[in-house]
Amino acid sequence: MEWETVIGLEIHVQLNTKSKIFSGSSTAYGAEPNSQASAVDLGLPGVLPVLNREVVRKAVKFGLAINAELAGQSVFARKNYFYPDLPKGYQISQYELPIVGRGAIDIDLPDGTRKTINITRAHLEEDAGKSIHDLYSDSTAVDLNRAGTPLVEIVSEPEMRSAAEAAAYMKTLHALVRYLDISDGNMQEGSFRCDANVSVRPAGSEQFGTRAELKNLNSFRFVEQAINYEVERQIALIESGGEVIQETRLYDPNKGETRSMRGKEQAHDYRYFPDPDLLPVDIDDSFIEEIRAELPELPAARRQRFIEQYELSDYDSGVLTASRELADYFETSVTTAGGHAKVCANWTMGELSAALNRDGVELSRSTVSARQLGELVARIQDQTISGKIAKTVFDALWNGEGEVDQVIEDRGLKQVTDTGAIEQLVDDVIAANPDQCEQYRNGNDKVLGYLVGQAMKQSQGKANPQQVNELLRQKLD
Amino acid sequence: MALDKNTVDQIATLARLSVDADDNAAYQDELGQILALVDQLDAAATGDVAPLAHPLELTARLRADEVSETDQRDAFQATAPAVASGYYLVPKVID
Secondary structure, three states: OOEEEEEEEEEEEEOOOOEOOOOOOEOOOOOOOOOOOOHHHHOOOOOOOOOEHHHHHHHHHHHHHOOOOEOOEEOOEEEEOOOOOOOOOEEEEOOOOOOEOOEEEEEEOOOOOEEEEEEEEEEEEEOOOEEEOOOOOOEEEEEOOOOOOEEEEEEEOOOEOOHHHHHHHHHHHHHHHHHOOOOOOOOOOOOEEEEEEEEEEEOOOOOOOOOEEEEOOOOHHHHHHHHHHHHHHHHHHHHOOOOOOOEEEEEEOOOOEEEEOOOOHHHOOOOOEEOOOOOOEEOOHHHHHHHHHHOOOOHHHHHHHHHHHHOOOHHHHHHHOOOHHHHHHHHHHHHHHOOOHHHHHHHHHHHHHHHHHHHOOOHHHOOOOHHHHHHHHHHHHOOOOOHHHHHHHHHHHHOOOOOHHHHHHHOOOOOEOOHHHHHHHHHHHHHHOHHHHHHHHOOOOOHHHHHHHHHHHHOOOOEOHHHHHHHHHHHHO | OOOOHHHHHHHHHHOOOOOOHHHHHHHHHHHHHHHHHHHHHHHOOOOOOOOOOOOOOOOOOOEOOOOOOOOOHHHHHOOOOOEEOOEEEEEOOOO
């Protein structure tokens, strides 16, 4: 039988505010355990939560970026459950009136097509603390520094049909929250976390199958792996006469499989009710308009602009605008180079990306700055160096050997454009290769490439290849 | 509204309360009476009334995003039953 996969994602994004959603504790990552857990975060008696304005602004910013309905009034609710890293016995979240309503985002699929994924809602909530189970043999250690960190939970419609689509959606959202500067998106530190609801149904069926909720999908790769494993598991189960049960399953990246978290199901009775400690939040039009005015250029718009302004292909524009940092880098290099966008794009996507990948370096820590890359391109364009020599200069810059002009000067890499010098070179090559010259004169044009190569080699790449080419032709023809 | 035994057990489980089987009937009765009292509200016509999230007709005042808290871990942990290396310790919980 043909099966269709149905996937919906819930993505938790930590907002990059200085302080927590309901208290003045710092949200900085990596502090001493419990040194950033105040009375409010600990849920001590008699405290009152007070909402952080920046949290609301960032959520609204996200809502505007996905063209969502924004609630006039938004309400916080208590989600009740017991766990040691949730000191109050409830999580402050949103239920009936989330801050961001229905919206949508376009994703690019691996096959080159584009698909719109609808977003059901995005609501604000507080993060829980961290339980560490393997630190002590007979106790669980609890660190409440993370408790109260602002989260926006983004819930998609079940509209993705493959693991690859789910990963594409996740990447698009990840790029968006970084563009908007509402989250650092750091997946290792848990700033961007994903749960996936996965089910299968016979192809053509309208009805959804029973879904499993996959947890712990903290990289783009794990999302794909976990979903693919889970889809295979569900199909095999149904085809062997079994039935999928609705449950939460944990992905184990070491084994590459999902396994049931038994016992959690009956506790899924959260008894939501409006939090009496918090008044409704009023999101008025002037507040929304003020934030709209601050919106940066979004990835889709920037991509379109790159196509028009720099005459780049859709593919190149997509690669360069995949992250705000890369797009900024590219644009700075173009400005420094005084144009030549296509050349800058090739260098950014080629040498630079290759070097970053090879050495496992983030763009923000690149030793070759955007300005330097722009200067390098400018030197190619004004014929100070050839494209080939430019790679040597790039490597030198990458190894921290100083500035572009200085490297060219110190290493004597300047292109030879002096006609006299090139003429001497060409004469030498003709004298040294009488057979090849004869072949060329007899009509074998291909040999010219060999002769140019010999001349370039003798000049150690510094001769201007066009000039060599022209002179050779003149002398041989 | 009448509550059955299972509902009382379920509520107790969710609240992490242990209820003696002998007391279950009494809880059914007492909780049922509370619900009956609240049920009287159903008599009011609320068809045209928007749901009220909070009894005060006010909206939230928002605070500036500033770190105003200092580290008071030692004071907070002085009253905790068990701590080690800055962590709160609780009986082992396995996911």
